[in-house]
Amino acid sequence: MKLDAIDLRILDAIQRDGRITKLALAEKVGLSATPCWTRLRRLEQTGVIVGYHARVALRRIMPITAVMVQVSLRNHRQSEFERFERVVWQVPQIVACWSLGGGVDYLLKVVASDIEAYQRVIDGLLAREVGIDRYFTYVVTRTVKEEMAFPLSALVGDAAG
Template identity: 70%
Template sequence: MKLDAIDLRILDAIQRDGRITKLALAEKAGLSPTPCWMRLRKLEKAGIVTGYHARVALRRIAPVASVMVEVALANHRQSDFERFERVIATIPEVIGCWSVGGGIDYFLKIAAPDIDAYQRLIDDLLDRELGIERYFTYIVTKTVKDETVLPVGALIGRP
C-alpha cells in the first residue's frame, strides 16, 4: 500500500494518542471526519495499524528489573530455532525477542521483579534443554530512550 502525507499524519497521530477522537484525528490529518475515518479503517485492513495499546509505567506499580540478554544456540538447525522461539513466546517476562545475525542468535528483553527472579527464569530455560550454548546478561541501569512512535515518514523517505 502506498502511503501519502495524509496517511503519514494519521499514523503519527494515532501512535502518539491511540485514544484520539475521530474529530481530533481528522483535524490533525487535514480531512473531514468521515474520509479520515475511512483512511484509518483502510490502514487497519491493510495490516499497517495492528492494534492500540496503553503504555504502563510498571515501576509505579511494582519494582522491576529490566534485563537485556544475548543468547547463542549450540546448533543452528531450523528445528533448534523453532523450538527456542516456541518456548520464549510462552514466557510473559520475556517482553521482547529478536533473532539477529552475527555472533549471537537472539536478543531478549526481560522484565522481572528482581535479579533473583531473572536468574530463576534463566535457570529454567537452561533446564529445558533448549540448546542454549551461552548467554550474556546486561542489567538496565537507566532508560535513556524508550520510544514507541515509529518515524514512518523518515523510514519511507518522506519528511
C-alpha cells in the first residue's frame, strides 16, 4: 500500500496518542475532519492500523522481572518450528517472540513476577518437550530505551535511499 505524507503523519500521531480525538488529529495533520476520518478508516480497513492499545506501567503495579531468552531447537524441520511457535502463543508470560536467522532460532521476551516465576515458565516449556536444544537467559537489569512507536519518517527516508 502506498502511503503519502499525510498518511504517515496520521500514523505517527495515533502511535503517540491512540486516544487523540478525530478533530485534534485532523488539526495535527493539516486536514479537515471528514477527509482525515476517511483516511483513518482506510488505514484501519486495509490492516495498516491493527489496533489501539494502552501502555501500562507494569512496575507501578507490581515488581516484575523481564528476561530475554535465546532459544535453539534440536531439529530444524518446519513442523518443529510450528510446534514451538504454537506453544509460545499459549504462554502469556512470553510477551514477544522473534524467529531469527543465524546461530539462534528464537529470541523471547518473558515477563514474570520474579526469577523463580520465570524459571517455572522455562521448566514448563521444557516439560512440554517442544524441541528446545538449549536456551540462554539474559535478565534485564534496566530499561534504557523502549519505544512503542515506529520511526515512520526515518524508515521511509531509509527506504527512499
